[in-house]
Amino acid sequence: MPLSTLTLFNLCCNSIMETVVHKLPSFKLLNPTSSSSHYCSSATTTRTSKSFRIGSRRRSFSISASASAVRQDNPALGSVSLGHITRPDFPILHQEVNGSRLVYLDNAATSQKPTAVLNALQNYYEAYNSNVHRGIHYLSARATDEYELARKKVAAFINASDSREIVFTKNATEAINLVAYSWGLSNLKPEDEVILTIAEHHSAIVPWQLVAQKTGAILKFASLNQDEAPDVDNLRQMFSRKTKIVVVHHVSNTLASVLPIEEIVLWAHDVGAKVLVDACQSVPHMVVNVQSLNVDFLVASSHKMCGPTGVGFLYGKSELLSAMPPFLGGGEMISDVFLDHSTYAEPPSRFEAGTPAIGEAIGLGAAIDYLSRLGMQKIHDYEIELAKYLYESLLSVPNIHVYGPAPSENVDRAALCSFNIENIHPTDIATFLDQQHGVAIRSGHHCAQPLHRHLGVNASARASLHFYNTKEDVDDFIQALNDTVNFFNSFK
Amino acid sequence: MVSGPTITTLSLSSSSSSSFLFGFSSLKFSQRTRLKFIDNVNERKFTFAPLKCIRVSGFDSCSASTATEAPLAPSSELVSDKLHRLATEFRALHEPIDRVKRLLHYAAILPPADESRTRAPENRVTGCTTQVWVEAELDESGRVRFRADSDSEISKGFCSCLICVLDGADPEEVAMVKADDLSDLNVGLHGKSHSRVNTWHNVLVAMQKRTKALLPQHPQMLQPVLHTCTFSRQLQFHLLCMLHM
Numbered sequence A: 001m002p003l004s005t006l007t008l009f010n011l012c013c014n015s016i017m018e019t020v021v022h023k024l025p026s027f028k029l030l031n032p033t034s035s036s037s038h039y040c041s042s043a044t045t046t047r048t049s050k051s052f053r054i055g056s057r058r059r060s061f062s063i064s065a066s067a068s069a070v071r072q073d074n075p076a077l078g079s080v081s082l083g084h085i086t087r088p089d090f091p092i093l094h095q096e097v098n099g100s101r102l103v104y105l106d107n108a109a110t111s112q113k114p115t116a117v118l119n120a121l122q123n124y125y126e127a128y129n130s131n132v133h134r135g136i137h138y139l140s141a142r143a144t145d146e147y148e149l150a151r152k153k154v155a156a157f158i159n160a161s162d163s164r165e166i167v168f169t170k171n172a173t174e175a176i177n178l179v180a181y182s183w184g185l186s187n188l189k190p191e192d193e194v195i196l197t198i199a200e201h202h203s204a205i206v207p208w209q210l211v212a213q214k215t216g217a218i219l220k221f222a223s224l225n226q227d228e229a230p231d232v233d234n235l236r237q238m239f240s241r242k243t244k245i246v247v248v249h250h251v252s253n254t255l256a257s258v259l260p261i262e263e264i265v266l267w268a269h270d271v272g273a274k275v276l277v278d279a280c281q282s283v284p285h286m287v288v289n290v291q292s293l294n295v296d297f298l299v300a301s302s303h304k305m306c307g308p309t310g311v312g313f314l315y316g317k318s319e320l321l322s323a324m325p326p327f328l329g330g331g332e333m334i335s336d337v338f339l340d341h342s343t344y345a346e347p348p349s350r351f352e353a354g355t356p357a358i359g360e361a362i363g364l365g366a367a368i369d370y371l372s373r374l375g376m377q378k379i380h381d382y383e384i385e386l387a388k389y390l391y392e393s394l395l396s397v398p399n400i401h402v403y404g405p406a407p408s409e410n411v412d413r414a415a416l417c418s419f420n421i422e423n424i425h426p427t428d429i430a431t432f433l434d435q436q437h438g439v440a441i442r443s444g445h446h447c448a449q450p451l452h453r454h455l456g457v458n459a460s461a462r463a464s465l466h467f468y469n470t471k472e473d474v475d476d477f478i479q480a481l482n483d484t485v486n487f488f489n490s491f492k
Numbered sequence B: 001m002v003s004g005p006t007i008t009t010l011s012l013s014s015s016s017s018s019s020f021l022f023g024f025s026s027l028k029f030s031q032r033t034r035l036k037f038i039d040n041v042n043e044r045k046f047t048f049a050p051l052k053c054i055r056v057s058g059f060d061s062c063s064a065s066t067a068t069e070a071p072l073a074p075s076s077e078l079v080s081d082k083l084h085r086l087a088t089e090f091r092a093l094h095e096p097i098d099r100v101k102r103l104l105h106y107a108a109i110l111p112p113a114d115e116s117r118t119r120a121p122e123n124r125v126t127g128c129t130t131q132v133w134v135e136a137e138l139d140e141s142g143r144v145r146f147r148a149d150s151d152s153e154i155s156k157g158f159c160s161c162l163i164c165v166l167d168g169a170d171p172e173e174v175a176m177v178k179a180d181d182l183s184d185l186n187v188g189l190h191g192k193s194h195s196r197v198n199t200w201h202n203v204l205v206a207m208q209k210r211t212k213a214l215l216p217q218h219p220q221m222l223q224p225v226l227h228t229c230t231f232s233r234q235l236q237f238h239l240l241c242m243l244h245m
Helices: A002-023 A025-030 A082-089 A115-128 A138-157 A172-187 A202-215 A232-238 A261-270 A318-323 A358-374 A376-395 A426-437 A449-455 A471-490 B078-091 B096-109 B153-166 B171-176 B179-185 B195-214 B220-243
Strands: A166-169 A193-197 A218-222 A243-249 A274-278 A297-301 A312-316 A334-337 A342-344 A400-402 A416-421 A442-444 A460-464 B019-021 B034-039 B044-049 B132-138 B144-150
Touching: A082 A358, A082 A376, A115 A138, A115 A358, A138 A166, A138 A358, A166 A172, A172 A202, A172 A243, A172 A274, A172 A297, A172 A312, A193 A202, A193 A232, A202 A218, A202 A243, A202 A274, A218 A232, A232 A243, A232 A261, A243 A261, A261 A274, A312 A318, A358 A376, A376 A400, A376 A416, A376 A471, A416 A426, A426 A442, A426 A460, A426 A471, A426 B096, A426 B153, B078 B096, B078 B153, B078 B171, B078 B179, B096 B153, B132 B153, B132 B195, B144 B153, B144 B195, B153 B195, B171 B195, B179 B195
Parallel strands: A193 A218, A193 A243, A243 A274, A274 A297
Antiparallel strands: A166 A312, A297 A312, A334 A342, A400 A416, A416 A460, A442 A460, B019 B034, B034 B044, B132 B144
16 A cells, blocks of 8 residues: 555665665764655754754864863863764754754753754654553554554663563653552552652652651651662661662762662661662663663653653562552453453553553654764763763852762762752843753752751752753753853852 | 822922932831832833843932831722832833842842741742742731741742832732732743742732631631632642743
8 A cells, every 4th residue: 555655665765764864974964954764854944153063074164262171182072972973863952042052961861852853753643642551443553563563662672571571651750659559559668668868869768758747657768868868778777677778869860879779679678678779860861771770660751862751661570560569450450351440461561551552662663763873971971071061060150059079989979960059049040041042951949858858948949951951951051050150240 | 200109108209300219118118218200201111220230321310218107098099009000010021030020120129038037937938949938927007017028039038029119018918919919020931921920929929818817707808718728729739830841
């Protein structure tokens, strides 16, 4: 049939173009408006000379002066860096905001999506949108195949042993609630202990507060050490035979610190406790291998890893998921339904009630393909360099305090920095940066109020990077930040 | 060119260079603050010269008369007038950054608050990403006097604008102001996007709540506004979710 042939042709073009593009980045740059490629023609971006970043064969035209001389000679951050090479894949970055080039530094809040993901979503709705799992007809079979293929991609991405260990949810928050209500309600008894750190995201804390209220369990929080990183020794000392589950982040969205998950899992399993890892800030930025970490549960959100919003996932070991009662009830998660009772499906279906975010899960699969082609280790290595550059550049701003541990040989920081500048409110900083310089950062408590309370502040500003950011983005940010500081100081 | 209503609380006078003076009869207002209005041919454009800074060339600056003892006029048209002037002033600033700067000027003219009093927990305005405190009390004439403070200069600017409009008003007038009336004062937004409206709205609602609390014997007149506030609170909740990701 002509329609499906054309669609298949487009799909082939997409995958070939993507493969070719990433092997030969200059190909894409020399033929940015090739109409034979669905991939390229959909990238309709307005590029001014100020905003267009060219990689590979030409030096980048950076109008902003470098504010810091540190690491200018670092080849990892030079004009052929991963950031320069991948930027053209992200149409949204090529725009002006309030008269300045957009500098998007709010990736810890959400990431941008490459054209490949946008195409996958569009293609799903254009070519084979249909409800999954139950349909007999062609479109439904195709949608089901692609949806389940996306599940396999997620499993492979985090090295789960079986794709049935991946439950698609709305986001990481829902996934944590799933564990809290399904595993927690049936396993926690009065005086059982749930161990967390004070640096946890609200989504990791509040579901357990709700479940602790219902079960009589107690929440305990490990504090920070003098380097403003979670105190791992303190955490370990809290473990006892009363500990039933340990809920911790992998990478902190405020402190940029990284927890030693493998060791924490060993200590937890020693006392018979399970471990749930909030991997929202790690899965998008580094290799995460659930088998080598040996975690019991792990959650992440698609929208932070270049995928669409509306989908996330829970990884759970098979034996744990099999023993867990349903979370949400409805269609899809049942086996047989009678008037007075129902029987339930096996995991993962047991935890996927109702029609899922089909297109979005497929989009997540496309994001995983994109990230895998770049290579997570390559992304991680680049972001470590960028993280150091951001941190050191920020320290050059007077009266600034950057939260979290300093990067060193033993300590890696994620590519984000939360900070405060004396006598200037972070919201005022963020507003001015946006209005005057087109720089997008975040200000507030970053869903970590207990952490901010511990640090003695109400709010902080946060700049967070992803692999498509460049050294020039950091330079522009620092220059804009210095301008902001001067502006507010002149009003005092 | 002087135009507009003559209002006994405010001393409006013109000089040969058509600059206007605007004096507040506010009990807490600093006597050293000077404000000028400069009339443009087509639209009113207000510039403010707070303590430290800006001289606008070509215009004489006159000292303000801060008539703290001047009797308060009937203020029934005053609040809506002030709101209108404020909206016009901000609407005339086409560059968002100029609105930020204007807010900072307003912040500078906000009467300094007694931190230990104003920053009490019960005065805290909930829902803002910055810390904002608002106090209200009735003076001898039954008008509402406000004090506000914030740890953010821009939020202080918002408070200062609202106090310019509402300080010294009748409680009923305070209750009648709607969040929509403030939409023209948006800072840093394209079109009618809502994130900063949140702060305006929160502070306005706080002012109205505190005003209501001063009048326990007249809850009915404020009921319709509370319905508006409830609906707006839903919007506010959604905005908060957006802001507090």
